[in-house]
């Protein structure tokens with residue numbers, strides 16, 4: 001891991017109509033870290049990932065990405081080189097061939113003209129085909145995306161990220177819709193690729209088991225606050241039990 005600070009968050013706060021979703025969170029994430037974001041439903045995981053991805057503004061606080069205020073990155077090419085997002089629902093265009101979904105990773109770099117032309121004659125085909133081979137989808141480039149299984153579609157989304165090559169990858173529940181065997185495969189592959197590419201990964205997860213198996217650091221959120229932020233090996237069963245404990249009123 002390098003000592004370069006990829007994300008520096010200071011006092012991040014987000015309110016929704018009077019309700020606090022994030023309450024003055026502060027943390028630093030270095031290049032190469034594999035961070036799992038865990039915590040009960042409603043703890044603020046998605047809100048935090050959306051704020052880092054600049055998909056939703058914060059109410060207050062400071063976010064720096066690779067040493068620059070997040071707001072200094074113009075949306076589009078510059079931001080796409082820094083941050084890539086992968087989601088549970090994959091965000092793929094079902095009726096298109098796999099190769100076009102993979103090459104969508106180049107959209108912001110290419111601009112509209114080259115992107116549209118690429119739909120007729122795929123540009124930088126080799127790049128897409130190599131990415132597909134790396135995620136185990138050799139020979140699937142010209143299949144229609146919607147005919148692939150859920151696990152294969154998540155691999156297409158990963159190949160798209162490899163073509164985009166962002167420095168930081170944010171994944172919001174990337175395996176929630178997959179069965180356990182597929183989920184394990186996808187997380188193994190995602191963390192392997194991210195490590196090889198020296199990228200930084202922040203993933204929200206409902207499964208503590210996967211967080212422990214594949215991630216080097218676990219940040220636990222509860223009621224919009226950091227409940228703990230520890231290297232994985234320091235996370236005890238007692239801490240986890242406390243994190244997910246139901247309040248007495250929740251049982252009613």
Ligand SMILES: Nc1ncnc2c1ncn2[C@@H]1O[C@H](COP(=O)(O)OP(=O)(O)OP(=O)(O)O)[C@@H](O)[C@H]1O
Pocket residue numbers: 016017019020021039040041042043044045046047048
């Ligand atoms: N658009 C919104 N409008 C109002 N409240 C919202 C909105 N988005 C999130 N919230 C609230 O903010 C809090 C944090 O939500 P968030 O989705 O970030 O939690 P989460 O940890 O990702 O939950 P889950 O594990 O269920 O996905 C919750 O109380 C939620 O109800």
